[in-house]
Amino acid sequence: MLQIDCPWCGRRDEDEFTCGGQSHIERPALGCSDEQWGDYLFARINPKGLSLERWRHTYGCRQWFNMARDTVSHRILAIYGMTDPVPVLPEARA
Amino acid sequence: MPVPRTHSALQLLRQAIGGHRGWPQFWRSPEPKPAYDVVIIGGGGHGLATAYYLASKHGIRNVALLEKGWIGGGNTGRNTTIVRSNYFYPQSTDLYDHSLRLYEGLSHELNINLMLSQMGILTLANSRHDVEMLQRWSNAIQVQGIACEWLEPEQVQAEVPALDVFGMRYPVKGAFMQRRGGTARHDAVAWGYARGASQLGVDIIQNCEVSGFEISDNRVRAVHTNRGTIRTDKVGIAVAGHSTVLATLAGFKLPLSSMTLQAYVSEPVKPALDRVINSPMVHAYISQSDRGEMVMGAGADAYFSYGQRGNLPPLEDGVRSILEMFPRFSRLKMMRQWGGVVDISPDTSPIIGKTPVTGMYINCGWGTGGFKAIPAGGDLLAATIAHDKPHPLAEPFCLDRFRTGRLVDEGAAAGVSH
Numbered sequence: 228m229l230q231i232d233c234p235w236c237g238r239r240d241e242d243e244f245t246c247g248g249q250s251h252i253e254r255p256a257l258g259c260s261d262e263q264w265g266d267y268l269f270a271r272i273n274p275k276g277l278s279l280e281r282w283r284h285t286y287g288c289r290q291w292f293n294m295a296r297d298t299v300s301h302r303i304l305a306i307y308g309m310t311d312p313v314p315v316l317p318e319a320r321a
Numbered sequence: 322m323p324v325p326r327t328h329s330a331l332q333l334l335r336q337a338i339g340g341h342r343g344w345p346q347f348w349r350s351p352e353p354k355p356a357y358d359v360v361i362i363g364g365g366g367h368g369l370a371t372a373y374y375l376a377s378k379h380g381i382r383n384v385a386l387l388e389k390g391w392i393g394g395g396n397t398g399r400n401t402t403i404v405r406s407n408y409f410y411p412q413s414t415d416l417y418d419h420s421l422r423l424y425e426g427l428s429h430e431l432n433i434n435l436m437l438s439q440m441g442i443l444t445l446a447n448s449r450h451d452v453e454m455l456q457r458w459s460n461a462i463q464v465q466g467i468a469c470e471w472l473e474p475e476q477v478q479a480e481v482p483a484l485d486v487f488g489m490r491y492p493v494k495g496a497f498m499q500r501r502g503g504t505a506r507h508d509a510v511a512w513g514y515a516r517g518a519s520q521l522g523v524d525i526i527q528n529c530e531v532s533g534f535e536i537s538d539n540r541v542r543a544v545h546t547n548r549g550t551i552r553t554d555k556v557g558i559a560v561a562g563h564s565t566v567l568a569t570l571a572g573f574k575l576p577l578s579s580m581t582l583q584a585y586v587s588e589p590v591k592p593a594l595d596r597v598i599n600s601p602m603v604h605a606y607i608s609q610s611d612r613g614e615m616v617m618g619a620g621a622d623a624y625f626s627y628g629q630r631g632n633l634p635p636l637e638d639g640v641r642s643i644l645e646m647f648p649r650f651s652r653l654k655m656m657r658q659w660g661g662v663v664d665i666s667p668d669t670s671p672i673i674g675k676t677p678v679t680g681m682y683i684n685c686g687w688g689t690g691g692f693k694a695i696p697a698g699g700d701l702l703a704a705t706i707a708h709d710k711p712h713p714l715a716e717p718f719c720l721d722r723f724r725t726g727r728l729v730d731e732g733a734a735a736g737v738s739h
């Protein structure tokens with residue numbers, strides 16, 4: 228069971244939250260190729276290790292935020308705002 | 322005593338007299354050779370079946386199968402063993418029924434008892450809307466030639482006396498049943514294909530992890546492993562939850578997400594359930610194994626993971642749903658719980674075929690439901706490798722569909738994950 232520090236509500240159990248998938252995906256310009264559009268919609272980094280993800284406190288304040296998490300240990304490395312840049316993550320050097 | 326090559330009643334008797342000390346190894350464990358015609362990565366069912374069919378159907382026998390751990394130690398040995406061919410779209414019907422038909426002859430072909438038990442699978446409707454959707458679903462696949470039946474609640478109760486058809490919070494309003502669905506023994510599938518492949522000359526190499534590729538002019542030349550570099554110009558990848566890791570090493574992208582799917586079993590009890598029961602709405606499924614354990618599962622865990630272990634909240638959800646359907650199982654003790662890393666694709670359909678790298682082929686995206694598809698997945702990947710051209714049944718499941726938009730959206734039929 229993860230305990231997640233919602234930036235607005237504080238520490239809560241994981242079942243109050245929803246993982247919204249890979250973060251920082253940028254929508255390409257409308258004139259892009261089918262390949263770029265397909266990548267935008269479907270291709271995912273799906274990392275083994277450091278993962279940058281969007282989460283929502285669905286059964287709480289319903290706000291979105293970003294999380295840096297390890298997909299093997301599940302350890303949460305950082306929580307940061309939706310539009311913030313990726314913070315420096317000293318633990319995730321591996 | 323001569324090394325027995327097959328299992329027969331006579332062998333069994335001989336071995337029993339000899340205290341079962343004379344059984345040979347199921348497959349050879351050779352050192353890797355410097356080069357092979359084809360290298361298959363991943364010793365799950367799909368990789369093993371691919372190697373077997375390359376040798377048996379296409380005469381390609383100079384093949385290595387590389388497995389980082391042990392044969393069947395991935396999802397193939399962790400799944401709840403349900404087989405069925407009741408998906409929704411014609412492409413899927415053709416694929417999964419090809420698989421089920423291969424399963425029906427496989428114990429004989431591989432000379433191993435796969436314990437294929439076609440006890441029938443019921444998909445429950447727990448609301449008026451479910452009834453409409455499931456009747457549409459069952460009608461659609463009947464049009465495609467898959468026999469299935471609609472059952473009214475009384476008939477469901479007759480098929481499954483242990484189910485709380487009328488008492489549960491969302492009582493059963495009906496169900497559709499595929500009688501050819503059921504379960505099979507997962508280990509036997511892996512071991513049977515491994516032995517069959519090995520006997521035809523395939524080298525099965527365990528504890529051999531692929532850590533990179535040599536690629537030049539966009540063509541694969543060799544694979545790097547912890548047991549040295551192996552030269553080859555054809556590579557088949559069948560590593561389920563680790564597909565993106567290998568694709569990244571080879572320099573191409575995949576549309577997959579790796580998640581945990583859990584299963585859990587109770588202590589063994591006397592026969593109490595002789596159908597597979599699955600409710601998309603209450604959201605869980607259950608069958609009883611030949612050993613008497615209740616084997617259960619539900620949806621995948623809620624976030625990405627390569628951890629190969631489950632989280633508590635989805636386990637609690639799953640068990641709660643099972644008890645909603647079968648209150649009488651509430652005093653069963655749970656024995657084991659585990660997780661596997663499943664490779665979920667955007668349309669919950671598999672990816673079988675060529676990759677952007679010449680000479681490299683992939684079989685992945687089976688997600689929560691690829692055990693039933695092992696014979697077909699192996700058959701189609703082997704044919705695609707042998708002819709360097711997608712097998713017709715595999716064509717709709719090419720990687721390219723995520724560019725063209727021709728998705729095969731089986732989200733509903735894959736539903737409760739199995």
Ligand SMILES: Cc1cc2nc3c(=O)[nH]c(=O)nc-3n(C[C@H](O)[C@H](O)[C@H](O)COP(=O)(O)OP(=O)(O)OC[C@H]3O[C@@H](n4cnc5c(N)ncnc54)[C@H](O)[C@@H]3O)c2cc1C
Pocket residue numbers: 362363364365366367368387388389390391392393394395396397398399400401402403404529530531532559560561562563567582583584618659660661662663684687688689690691692693694738739
């Ligand atoms: C809990 C659970 C229940 C399920 N229930 C069902 C069910 O009831 N019915 C159904 O049809 N399906 C079910 N599934 C899905 C099914 O198990 C899988 O789709 C199927 O087993 C996938 O087979 P595979 O051969 O592709 O993968 P796996 O069996 O996972 O094999 C892949 C292999 O690749 C190896 N590997 C990975 N990386 C490397 C590397 N770098 N080098 C060498 N080897 C590597 C792994 O060690 C692994 O052994 C379930 C899955 C789970 C987890």
Ligand SMILES: [Zn+2]
Pocket residue numbers: 233234235236237284287288289290
């Ligand atoms: Zn909150």
